[in-house]
Amino acid sequence: MPALLEITDVKRAFGGHKAVDGVSLSLNEGEITCLLGPSGCGKSTLLRLISGLETIEGGTIAANGVVLSGKGIHVPPEKRDMGFVFQDYALFPHLSVRDNIGFGLKHLSVAERDERINSLLATVRLSDKAKLYPSSLSGGEQQRIALARALARHPRLILLDEPFSGLDAHLKSEVREATLNILETTGTTAIMVTHDAEEALSMGHALALMNEGKIIQTGTPEECYFNPASLVAARLLGETNLVPGKHMGDHITSGFGSIPAKGPAAIKLTLCIRPEAFVVEDAATDLTSEVLVTAYRYHGAYCDLVLKAPNGDEAHAHVSSLRPYTVGQTVHVRLEPKLVSVF
Template identity: 40%
Template sequence: MQLEVDNVHISYGGPDIVKGVNLHLGGGAIGCLLGPSGCGKTTLLRAIAGFEPVREGEIRLGGRLVSSPCCFLPPEKRRVGMVFQDLALFPHLSVADNIAFGLRRLEARQRRRRVAELLVLIGLEESGPLFPHQLSGGQQQRVALARAMAPRPELLLLDEPFSSLDMEIREKLAREVGRILKQEELTALLVTHDQFEAFAMADEIGVLHDGRLQQWDTAYNLYHRPRTRFVADFIGEGVLLPGVVQADGAVETGLGLLQGVGNGTAGGKLIPGSRVSILVRPEDVVHDDASPLQAEVLRRDFRGANILYTLRLASGHPVQALVPSHCSHATGERIGIHADVRHMVLFAD
């Protein structure tokens, strides 16, 4: 089922919390609303579910208008499933009975068959008689997902579903959930503040900031082709390094003269002499002992196979470099580097 959000504004009687959001999610696709706390992503999700009215704009599910200032379809009539942040499993019911909770209108044989196929789908076929407290956090998450999927909703909404889990299993579980949703051919929309969850699970991701949708795009484009400074700063790691555009389109920076395939700037064409900020990712800065360009190590974050160095250039500006961990340097040490910026992402100052 397609989801269409058209110029939606939401408020609680004061300033708008969601401000003119537009997005389209195709049938069978997995989308994600990504952003920091307080950006409006959960408020928008609740409006799609039917828990909040819209002040302006329209929400359509499968082409049917479900929310506008003059139309409001209640949640129970939207055929929308929801997985809440706290999971809300019933502790006194078995895993099988939790999954069957929304299937009371089916006859007993159909209920048992649907529960059995979902237990297989989530990899817990032997756990039907157990109770939620007997499962791990990740297993409980899969049970909550199966319960929401059981009535075959046309749209599934997931509100920060992995936030209570250990960081090391979030990305793995997000991939598993994405696989399950694809297997069921469900349209789904996830809300999270964790970009790695979003990357692991979603086909399209919308970055929200201060109630506004900054960009609705693939993970690749959000990382390599951010349209706003906020997206460039929020997605991945890196810095916005000041520079001056030269006559040939290259940019003079503290890393030297940078050239590459450019996106122009957010403000228009590259004008020689204009000041810009260029996005420099850690992989754009190469450790090179033979280079005459030196930078001081301000910080080192060990990451197993790599070390993420925060460096200070002679210009005083910081950059980051991702270096194999066998090249170990202490804080305060000066190391050689050179730039390898293949794609220039520029923003006009």
């Protein structure tokens, strides 16, 4: 796919703090890119630089080869052909749902405007709410109206700044799925800021992991999850256990079993083990380790075990809740190599 937006070595500082420090990133046509990182890492600032709400201090931002931000160039937000969905949705409280969506469509004829609004209301499944005001809507409905308003002008890019942060867990999942369906159905290119790893992995066609003002890894969700570029990148994508390991012939051993070795031998290794990497076996093998269950928490679909290895290392394991476990029990575990990264 051709790159719709090219961000090259972009910089922005506030006082002495480098909020965005030499970021380069490509956004592909028709893809949803999730920008994932901890609070304060520069994600929202980068989004505001893309939108033109903030000015860059170095580098360039170009759309379809046309520079929007660069040395001596700053195209204002309203001329960038982008839609923005804020955390608080920023709906106009004095306008109806219909008028909120149609706010930026005054250049169309009445018939064209009505057709566009009706189509978007149908897309977000809120045709029956057209005459209501934002205060009458649930948080999920307000979010969908904000998305419809952002899509109304058929922008080349939608920018979403943590759009689900104000929703409870159940509603968040529902609205997230609805938003993903709308973006994919309309073929809209989007970049979404989030600090929620599950959100990024489930919604993004591409990920950009950010920390301390820098992009530390890009790729598909699968590439980033299974092959993190660093311990920081691994931790951004969910819970992980860090345990020491060592080379033993063609394997790397740890207190929780062995995995095939890749790459040259190293004196000191750290294994980054996802909780779901642990597989409980009925009997010992060359790849297993006998470990002690020191804590047990039931989570419905899985249970969380705290395992203590013979060498004293501890780790959290997410295993099937269909099998009973008790504190003080010993079990044989092996590691799924694909869910273990070696640093």
